[in-house]
Amino acid sequence: MATKSLKARQEALAESNTQLDILNGGIFARGELPFFKDKVAAIGQFPLKPGKLEVLQINVGYMCNQVCEHCHVDAGPDRKEIMSRETMEQCLDVIRKTAAHTLDLTGGAPEMNPNFRWFVEEASKAGIKDFIVRSNLTIIRANKKYYDLPEFFKKHNVHVISSMPHYTRGKTDKQRGDGVFDKSIKALQELNAVGYGLEGSELRLDLVYNPSGAYLPGDQAALERDFKKALMEDFDISFQNLFAITNLPISRFLDYLIASENYEDYMYALVDAYNPAAVEKVMCTNTISVSWDGWLYDCDFNQMLGLKVASKVKHIKDYNEEVLNDRNIIISQHCYGCTAGAGSSCQGTVT
Amino acid sequence: MDVYHIYIHNLYINNIIHTEMANTYYDAADLRKFGKITEWSEELGTKFFDYYGKVFEEGALSAREKSLIALAVAHVVKCPYCIDAYTKDGLQKGITKEEMMEAVHAGAAIESGATLVHGVQMMNKYNKLSM
Numbered sequence: 001m002a003t004k005s006l007k008a009r010q011e012a013l014a015e016s017n018t019q020l021d022i023l024n025g026g027i028f029a030r031g032e033l034p035f036f037k038d039k040v041a042a043i044g045q046f047p048l049k050p051g052k053l054e055v056l057q058i059n060v061g062y063m064c065n066q067v068c069e070h071c072h073v074d075a076g077p078d079r080k081e082i083m084s085r086e087t088m089e090q091c092l093d094v095i096r097k098t099a100a101h102t103l104d105l106t107g108g109a110p111e112m113n114p115n116f117r118w119f120v121e122e123a124s125k126a127g128i129k130d131f132i133v134r135s136n137l138t139i140i141r142a143n144k145k146y147y148d149l150p151e152f153f154k155k156h157n158v159h160v161i162s163s164m165p166h167y168t169r170g171k172t173d174k175q176r177g178d179g180v181f182d183k184s185i186k187a188l189q190e191l192n193a194v195g196y197g198l199e200g201s202e203l204r205l206d207l208v209y210n211p212s213g214a215y216l217p218g219d220q221a222a223l224e225r226d227f228k229k230a231l232m233e234d235f236d237i238s239f240q241n242l243f244a245i246t247n248l249p250i251s252r253f254l255d256y257l258i259a260s261e262n263y264e265d266y267m268y269a270l271v272d273a274y275n276p277a278a279v280e281k282v283m284c285t286n287t288i289s290v291s292w293d294g295w296l297y298d299c300d301f302n303q304m305l306g307l308k309v310a311s312k313v314k315h316i317k318d319y320n321e322e323v324l325n326d327r328n329i330i331i332s333q334h335c336y337g338c339t340a341g342a343g344s345s346c347q348g349t350v351t
Numbered sequence: 352m353d354v355y356h357i358y359i360h361n362l363y364i365n366n367i368i369h370t371e372m373a374n375t376y377y378d379a380a381d382l383r384k385f386g387k388i389t390e391w392s393e394e395l396g397t398k399f400f401d402y403y404g405k406v407f408e409e410g411a412l413s414a415r416e417k418s419l420i421a422l423a424v425a426h427v428v429k430c431p432y433c434i435d436a437y438t439k440d441g442l443q444k445g446i447t448k449e450e451m452m453e454a455v456h457a458g459a460a461i462e463s464g465a466t467l468v469h470g471v472q473m474m475n476k477y478n479k480l481s482m
Binding site: 166167168170171209211213215216217218219222223226227268272 | 413
């Protein structure tokens with residue numbers, strides 16, 4: 001398993017333009033598979049337009065303690081892109097006035113940003129209804145300075161969403177690295193210990209499931225049932241919801257698909273599973289994604305592909321919700337990942 | 352920079368990688384075309400796929416249990432398409448490799464048992480013909 005990001009290894013796929021060339025070329029350019037644009041045009045949804053803004057998702061940096069094989073951020077310990085306090089101030093101005101009901105902090109491991117705690121304290125005062133931090137769990141056990149994170153999250157009524165690829169050690173460690181499973185289990189038990197994820201608790205702990213390979217996630221409800229049963233029986237762990245998320249063919253997951261000669265089959269699987277009903281509910285229609293350096297994107301995936309919003313307002317310092325909501329959403333073939341089967345978003349299925 | 356990736360990248364960009372019809376009886380790409388059998392006999396094809404879909408829904412057995420049964424049967428009838436399909440289906444359902452292999456053994460045990468139980472017929476015949 002790689003211990004460095006594609007960027008640190010200076011791989012061709014670290015470049016977003018290389019990724020976009022692949023997504024626009026090959027089977028799509030040859031006409032074997034239709035472009036995403038044509039599929040949405042066929043149901044009168046092109047150009048794709050945003051609906052009401054509900055989620056402000058802020059990526060506070062690409063640094064992470066893990067180097068997961070499927071990571072769409074290409075995150076890792078070697079990534080130095082970290083949101084500055086100045087950009088955080090600009091984000092706070094927006095958080096205080098946005099109509100969005102959900103604030104969603106992601107990374108990398110957001111907790112590794114040196115200003116993370118200050119930012120959470122300030123943001124939690126803004127009265128946002130649902131304040132999410134996407135925590136990879138192992139960070140809580142990575143270093144003594146993070147041991148109190150469960151208490152910290154509780155104090156600020158943070159909704160914790162954590163990745164857990166499987167309820168068995170083998171499958172988890174293969175995707176995320178040796179030892180990740182045991183650390184994640186310990187972190188989940190600690191979150192349970194302060195009240196997170198328990199039945200009837202207001203402290204929300206949800207898990208994210210990504211397939212550990214070149215296949216789509218199964219039925220979200222069935223997976224949730226299996227995860228709940230196994231984690232309770234084996235480790236006495238409880239949580240509220242499981243979100244099944246499809247891996248999008250970008251960054252390290254695209255690299256994996258190509259290196260394992262699964263790319264074409266995976267794209268066929270995504271296109272075959274295209275669900276028109278998911279199109280009007282894809283997350284780019286209710287989300288704005290902010291990068292570590294303050295640029296605005298339709299989603300975290302477009303952020304990683306360097307596709308800034310098609311709007312006069314492109315940076316958090318110039319933020320204007322009305323102007324932004326009038327934009328056309330930028331799409332490419334990776335978007336098939338969000339419209340396959342029951343649909344996929346940072347909040348799981350969409351239909 | 353990784354030479355392999357540049358190579359693959361160029362193949363995709365220049366449209367050199369593409370599927371050709373393999374000169375074998377089984378082609379993995381044919382699995383995707385399964386639905387086309389309906390085109391030559393709409394009524395029967397449609398009835399089959401409706402039935403097939405219904406069988407694998409959650410019922411008295413879970414979809415997960417049915418997927419493992421399908422995987423075992425796929426091996427017994429030695430259908431490469433079905434093995435591909437139900438290995439993938441199992442992965443999608445979070446089924447582990449240990450569970451999959453045990454299912455294959457369950458199928459194999461029945462299949463070898465079915466052979467061996469005929470040994471009784473052989474014994475009967477042997478005894479009848481022998482003095």
